[in-house]
Amino acid sequence: MHITTLDPGASALDYYGYELRRYREAAGLTQRQLGVVINYTGSMVGQIETAKKLPTLEFSRAVDAALDTGGLLTRLLDLVLRSQLPSWFQQVAEMEARAAEICTFQTQMVHGLFQTEAYASATLATMDETDLEDRTAVRLARQRILKKEHPPVAWMILSESALYQEIGGPKVMHGQLAHLLSFENNPRINIQILPFVAGAHAGLTGSFTLFRFDNDPTISYTEGYGSGHPTANPDTVKDCLLRYDHLQAAALSIKDSAELIRRVMEERYGEQRDAEGDSVAEVELQQ
8 A cells, every 4th residue: 555655744634644644653552543533534544644644633632632742742733724724814813812812893894813614614615615624623622822821811892783784694693692692791802893983083094903022113014805914013013902992982882782782683583493492692691
């Protein structure tokens, strides 16, 4: 049988596959045998070993436990998934991972750090449905920074229009708004809604994000079609900081924002229930 030999220096995904195969062979297991142990198919193990399929967190943890790797593959996973982001966005993901504080203003849709799987999939499917499952997993992997031992403080000011922009249908939107409400009592994740009645405001030019670091200059970031524009230019950063202050002043309080989100969720998207008949909102809030 021809066995593809990976160059571990070619990419983070190749390195992951190389290490997976090395540990498996050291344990004297075939791909199928390892698959039986971790409850995956041998074909899946083979695809990941040859860098044809992205690993998941569950897969990585299962292999680490089965092969006694000391958690190597789980630690590699963040690098692997970040390497699969568009090249122009990888620097942004690195800034998200290093930032002490992330402040973002969004005009059209929920920021990627706060998206549900269904909402993320619906946004990514627009104009391009190729490798949708993997691309969605890569986006959601960024959210792991919010669960670190010392996560960044995150602020999102979201235009009220984004609550009404029906992405993915009523059920998806209901779940997404319920997910936003799940952060209501988390002091490190703060969501404010900029209401329609704010009228002309400091963010009319468009969405932007600010990254604050413990030991590095603040960076402002804006995004276009297929490109991102981070800058540490002092004048640009100062302008964005001022705009963000004015947006926060014009936005609803955190408590009033949650009340508006809840009202839109219930009145516009109705009571959505899962297959077991449980309220989607209750399920989201318990997570």
